[in-house]
Structure formats: structure tokens, C-alpha cells
Amino acid sequence: MAKAKKVPESIDRLMGFCPGCGHGVVIRLIAECLEELGQDKNVIFGIGVGCSSLLGGGLETDRRHCSHGRAGAVCTGMKRVNPDNIVIAYQGDGDAYSIGLAETTAAAYRNENITVFIVNNTNYGMTGGQMSHTTMPGQITTTSPHGRNCDVTGYPIRFPELVASQFNVAYSARGSITSPAQINNAKKYIKNALEAQINHEGYSVVELLSGCPTNWGMSAMEAKTRIDEDLTPSYYPVGEFKAREGK
């Protein structure tokens, strides 16, 4: 008989994500890593606004629900005064890359010793599927009904690549969770990011690609296929863009 893995204590409450959404998997991976690293009772979350807000109802840890986009700044304040706590910003792509681009980028620029997890589902999920800075060229959303025209709206942002190439950060990666192999891979990135913070190496960020079947108008399986066939090969490659030094 298969043995069920115990749900980490820090997230042992119901969360209200849509079927097929990636948030639940990502949160589970973060909680598992925190427990495995012995940090689940030494953690403070700064939670974004949007679908990431739903994490606030499920966490049994210190947490501050930040204003839209500001988790990078709030977590900076928390980490500076509590350097021995693990401080995590948990945000979506709209929160971190659009309204919060200044705070997200400036935290990386300063190489704050915090860990940032950004769930990228290529749209604003909570408000019903509007175009975000990660919406793909031609993608139909409620605010790009004829498909995203990148000539006037810009091209999708690649934040992990940006900070890896421009700033002196400790760790930067992008993961996907479309298969058990990808999930195990993503977990390695998450753990590396947390270890970087534990070892005072500096800023660490992992972007996690997630399906959004509700707003993409797809089944969960179709959403996975879109990530594997449309997103990762052409625009959002999975991998480490800045590996930890000596690792």
C-alpha cells in the first residue's frame, strides 16, 4: 500500500485555490523544504495581493499580508530587524512584476538576504484573467481580447534572467511543476533558494510556472500542455540562471 506523505504542519489548513492551479503544489514544496531544513518554526512570510493572498488563510506561521506589490520592501524591513528568521516573499507575477516591479527589483538590487517565490501564471488570476507583464505574445486575456500586441504592450518580462545578469544576487531560477520530475526539480530550486538565505549568501528568487485553467479557459491537462509546449520551450526556460557559488 502506498504511504501518504504527511502534510507539513505549517500549511495544514484548507486553501481555496481553483482546481488545476499550481499555487497549492508550490506552497506544499516550500513548506516541505522549510520542514526538511528545520526552519518551519523560524519563518516569516510577506504575502502578495492576488491569488497569492489565499496563502494567508492556510499558513500557520508569522505572516504579513502586504499591499499590492510591496512584499519586497516589507520583507526587507522584516529581515533587517530579524536577521535570524527566514523571510519569504510569496507573490504572483502581477504583484511582483507589474505593480511591485520597483520593490521587487530594488530588493534584488540591494541583494537583500531574503527569498522570493513568484508564481507566474501569465495573467492576473484573482481579478479574472487580465493581461500582466508575463502574458505571452498573442495571448487572449480580458484586457487583450484580440491577443497581446507586444508592439504596444511590451514583451513578457523574464525576471530571474534579469536579476541573474544584472545584479549581484545569490541565486536565481525558474521551475515548472507539470510532472513529478519537474516538481522534484522545482523543489531543488526552492531548497537552494532557502539555503542561500540560511547561509547569508544574499538574495534568492525562484519563479514557478503555474497553470491557470480557470482564466486560460482550459482543462488542467490542457494547461499543463500549454506550459510544456508553449511557455518553457519558447520563452520561459526552466533552470538556474545564477547558481549558488561553490554549489
Add this chain to the structure above:
Amino acid sequence: MGDMIKGNEAIAEAAIRAGARFYAGYPITPSTEIMEYLSGRLEEVGGTFIQAESEIAGINMVIGASSCGVRALTASSGPGISLKQEGMTTLSDEELPAVVINMVRYGNGIGTLLTAQCDYLRETRGGGNGDYRCIVLCPSSIQEAVELITLAFDLAEKYRMVSVFMSEGALGQMMEPCDLPKMQEVKRYGWGFDGKYTNKLIGIFDRDSMKESVLMNEKYNKVKENEQRWESGYVDDAEYVFVSYGLPGRSTKGAVEQLRAEGHKVGFIRPITVWPFPVKAFEEVNPNVKGFITIEANATGQLIDDVALTIKKVLRADIPAYCNPHVYGIPSMKTIKEDYNKVISGEMKEVY
């Protein structure tokens, strides 16, 4: 009397002595010397100074530090305080204490560099979204400023609110002799985050706004009852009572003393807290007073509204309220006496 010291530097040193150990902010004239001073001084006392990428980031960093139980502050001027409103409503919502300093400069939009009192209504009404108030403290001298900084932290902590220290650009830029308060022992609030989830939080979707509104009103009523502060003089037999705060309030006090010496029955109320508004000061006023006169450094008249509302509440009579908005600067005693003459000659009409 202590040594001469510049207002902004005295304010910054007073914050250190009050136990503040975290500052995050963005430069803006005429408040910048506060952050310049703290950038070196906080390091000396083992605190944290962050030059933020914006005022929005600065106040959100303050939220982070305050969440962990550290005495935290930020300082700015009108336009920068506009950007901080998002964080101030969040601090209020989460009942986190913090001190926000506004060294007010005149103007809408990016404004000017002139000393003024144009942010009165914004600060006293809670300038962000929602339905909250901040305690607002207004000094009229550098000595009073350093005392109010200590009080601002104490009140913020006692009531779990934001204290706004609202002064005018000129007070930050001028020098006066000042006795600085003693260095306080640094405390860390027990309810701050420690990573262990010692202090449980309600789920963000489990909050009950109806219940919270009752508690919020109870708290604000307690502040209104217990924390009104003001200076007044000659009000019990006054025919006309001036109301003015900050540096214009100091000038007004001087004008009232001169007018008294010349035989005029005038008095003054100088609010030190403008929220809560010092309603109790009006209870001491001669019931047969002929009128109230505000002296303000803004264009449209803002303090006048609170004066008129307080006349209705306390004196319950149709007593005229006159407004003298001097736009910017600090009106001289001579100017204030001219204002008075316009009122008694009938040249100036009441606003309410």
C-alpha cells in the same frame, strides 16, 4: 537651556533617544536632514537605516520592521507623504505603531519649498483609503518638537496606531536652543514576529469588519478622551479667541499678548494635537465670546472647519468663525493684529 540645534537634526536625535531603531525613507526637501542625520546615527546605536527606492517602499519597510516589534519611523514632506498613504492605511489596519514625520511644504502636486500648513485636512482625516485616524502632533518650537517625538512613539505604541508628527518646513530648517530628552532603553514590542508564530493571527479572509469597527471606535474614542493636548491663554474673559497651531500658533500667541497689552480682550488656543482635536480647550472659553479667528498657512482654510464644528459641539451657539489663510510662511504678529482689526471692524466676514 541647551545648545543651539537645527530642527530636523533635533527631531532625528530625539527619535534615537526615544528608542527608534529603524528608519527607511526617501529624500525630500525640507525633511531630508532627518534621514541624513539618521543614516550615520542609527548605525552608531546598532539600528537599521535604509535609503529606500521610493516613499512607498520606505513606508512598507517600516511596516516590516514594525511587524517585528521595532520602533520604526519615516520622514518626508507633503508629496512624499501622499505616496506613504498606502502604507499608513495598512499600518492602521494591522494596528501597527509607527511614527511618520511630515515637514510640510506648500502646494498641490509636487508643490513648492515654502513652509506651510496645507496638509492639515489630509493628516487629520487619515489620508489613505478606508476609515482610520492617526494621532497628529504639531510642535511650535524645537524644544516642543523633541518632546513630541518621544510622545509620538509612546502613543503609537500605547494605542497601536500611527502617530503623525506634522510640523512646518521652517521648523526643520531653523535653529533654537534645545534640551534633548534622555536616552531611553530600547524596547522591543512583545507582539512582534519572531518566526515561531508566538502571536497568532486571524486568517485574512476570516476577519469580521462589523466587530472590528466597534473595537476601532472604542479605541478612537479613548484617544479623543485622553490625548487632547493644547496650550491656551486669556480665554476665560476673551471676546475673540484665536486658534492656530505650529509656528503660526506661536506667532499668534505673541500677537495675542501684544493685543492684551493694548487693552483688547483676546485669547488664544494653540492645538498641540490636531487629531484628536482639543475640544476640551473650548470648554474653558468665555461663553459670551463674540468670535473665533483662525490663523493658518494654507490657501483655502482648513483648521477653520474643526473650529466651527467644535463651536457647535461645545458652545452650542451661533458664534461666528473667521478664517485667515496666509497661504504659506509664518504670519508676523503685526499681520495677525491686522487680521484682528479686519474682524472687529466688520471688514472680514465669517466663514461659518
